[in-house]
Amino acid sequence: MTGAGRAGNGWRGERLGHFIGGDWVAAGSGRTYLDHSPWSGAALCEVAAGDAEDARRAIEAAHAAFGGWAGESPRRRQQVFLRAADILEGRRAEVLDALADETGCGRHFGDVQVDFTLRLLRQAAHLAYRPVGELLPSDVEGTQAMAVRRPVGVVAAIAPWNASLTLSGRAIVGPLALGNTVVLKPSEEAPYTGGAIWAEILHEAGLPAGTLNVVTHAPGEAGDIGDAMLANPLVKRINFTGSTPTGRRLAEKAGRRLKRLVLQLSGQNPLIVAGDAEVGYAVDAAAYGAFVHQGQVCMCARRVYVERPLAEEFAERFAAKVAALPTGDPHDPETVVGPVINEWALALLDRRVNEAVERGARVLAGGTPRPPCYPATVLTDVPDEAEIAHGETFGPVVILEAVDSAEEAVARANRSDLGLAASIITGDSRRGLRLAAKLDVGIVHVNDQPVNDEPHMPFGGVKDSGWGRFGLGFAAEEFCELQWVTVRDQDRAFPF
Ligand code: ADP
Numbered sequence: 001m002t003g004a005g006r007a008g009n010g011w012r013g014e015r016l017g018h019f020i021g022g023d024w025v026a027a028g029s030g031r032t033y034l035d036h037s038p039w040s041g042a043a044l045c046e047v048a049a050g051d052a053e054d055a056r057r058a059i060e061a062a063h064a065a066f067g068g069w070a071g072e073s074p075r076r077r078q079q080v081f082l083r084a085a086d087i088l089e090g091r092r093a094e095v096l097d098a099l100a101d102e103t104g105c106g107r108h109f110g111d112v113q114v115d116f117t118l119r120l121l122r123q124a125a126h127l128a129y130r131p132v133g134e135l136l137p138s139d140v141e142g143t144q145a146m147a148v149r150r151p152v153g154v155v156a157a158i159a160p161w162n163a164s165l166t167l168s169g170r171a172i173v174g175p176l177a178l179g180n181t182v183v184l185k186p187s188e189e190a191p192y193t194g195g196a197i198w199a200e201i202l203h204e205a206g207l208p209a210g211t212l213n214v215v216t217h218a219p220g221e222a223g224d225i226g227d228a229m230l231a232n233p234l235v236k237r238i239n240f241t242g243s244t245p246t247g248r249r250l251a252e253k254a255g256r257r258l259k260r261l262v263l264q265l266s267g268q269n270p271l272i273v274a275g276d277a278e279v280g281y282a283v284d285a286a287a288y289g290a291f292v293h294q295g296q297v298c299m300c301a302r303r304v305y306v307e308r309p310l311a312e313e314f315a316e317r318f319a320a321k322v323a324a325l326p327t328g329d330p331h332d333p334e335t336v337v338g339p340v341i342n343e344w345a346l347a348l349l350d351r352r353v354n355e356a357v358e359r360g361a362r363v364l365a366g367g368t369p370r371p372p373c374y375p376a377t378v379l380t381d382v383p384d385e386a387e388i389a390h391g392e393t394f395g396p397v398v399i400l401e402a403v404d405s406a407e408e409a410v411a412r413a414n415r416s417d418l419g420l421a422a423s424i425i426t427g428d429s430r431r432g433l434r435l436a437a438k439l440d441v442g443i444v445h446v447n448d449q450p451v452n453d454e455p456h457m458p459f460g461g462v463k464d465s466g467w468g469r470f471g472l473g474f475a476a477e478e479f480c481e482l483q484w485v486t487v488r489d490q491d492r493a494f495p496f
Pocket of ligand 1: 159
């Protein structure tokens with residue numbers, strides 16, 4: 001590893017600093033950690049191992065930049081996001097490579113991430129010209145009233161590793177486009193593709209110093225930075241994408257401080273196949289929905305319910321397709337199932353599958369780790385007590401279940417504490433819509449699988465899957481304060 005702080009392009013073999021106030025800086029403590037490739041195990045770069053003090057510096061830099069950025073003309077803000085999109089587009093091949101190296105992300109899902117992010121940036125550019133409020137009628141004669149949306153100030157963003165580019169992107173771009181400044185804490189597993197790359201691109205696009213700051217940390221040390229964000233009164237909002245247990249801990253602490261959070265948490269997403277579905281289409285949709293990015297997407301199908309007349313044929317064809325999914329090197333464009341993010345994740349998958357099998361589950365495909373990969377796996381006859389049946393298991397394992405009716409599937413799905421996404425495949429789309437209305441989830445797709453996102457859609461869950469919505473238009477409700485302002489055009493008569 002060479003270099004001090006971060007200089008210029010290229011990241012492999014470099015030292016990756018925090019990005020604070022427009023400069024690449026080392027952690028105050030001088031500590032670093034190594035970011036490893038989940039596929040080869042190689043050390044990719046040496047990363048600043050930050051702490052609460054680094055977070056404080058970043059928050060203060062963001063606070064100092066707020067007035068300037070909030071006061072920028074819409075034209076200037078728009079230019080930054082349009083330029084950023086052009087820069088990212090020009091770096092596509094290199095970014096895909098980095099996503100594969102750092103997170104084991106294959107070619108298809110890498111393209112999904114880059115395409116989403118380009119749309120996110122270009123739509124955010126338009127947000128600069130969104131109306132900032134409305135005039136309201138008032139019964140008080142001579143009063144003009146308005147509701148004005150104002151940026152809140154410093155927004156802290158805590159992002160996961162799994163779709164590092166897009167999930168950090170959606171955590172920062174909406175808030176920035178609305179005039180806020182941001183401190184981003186990427187995952188320790190994706191400090192480059194979820195953190196530094198955003199600083200590089202937006203800085204080159206002309207985002208003023210301090211408007212976006214990035215603070216990284218060693219594995220297991222996120223808590224210090226999270227706590228510093230929660231405790232600092234300059235941070236007005238926090239958005240968090242990650243697991244339900246971590247989100248719950250943050251929400252408990254934020255509650256004491258009355259700090260508002262947007263929480264995008266775990267899913268245990270059902271895909272329901274009705275008896276009148278076209279079986280080939282349902283099999284393809286379920287395989288994609290369960291195994292895209294080796295099942296490491298919060299929206300992935302975790303449970304497939306099939307109405308009984310179709311169940312046997314579906315199971316056979318689904319197991320055959322899944323068993324043949326190419327598994328291995330994420331740089332190979334043929335690969336569908338690449339490595340899981342780390343050894344801990346691999347061990348957890350193995351343990352949960354074995355536990356389910358010990359309780360009576362049957363393995364229809366996969367089921368044996370091929371380090372650093374876990375092959376696409378289909379389980380059936382999984383008892384409700386098995387861990388995999390109720391908690392989110394973040395990886396390429398899906399549970400298949402025959403049901404008497406799609407209505408029964410909805411009832412079973414609704415028993416989960418989680419409520420992120422769902423999908424229904426049926427020849428009768430009106431029945432699909434009726435079932436959708438009964439599902440306790442934030443997102444439902446009829447005649448599709450559950451993994452979908454577009455930058456302007458209201459993305460988010462219900463129950464323990466979280467609060468609030470991302471999605472550029474909807475972000476305004478989360479990352480702005482609505483101020484009621486009145487002005488009188490004549491004096492008022494007071495009673496005393
Ligand atoms: P995942 O299993 O997807 O990594 P986590 O919830 O553990 O889900 O992580 C999501 C994000 O939350 C990551 O950026 C991680 O570093 C961060 N994180 C983990 N623990 C804490 C914590 N105590 N406070 C703040 N952030 C945390």
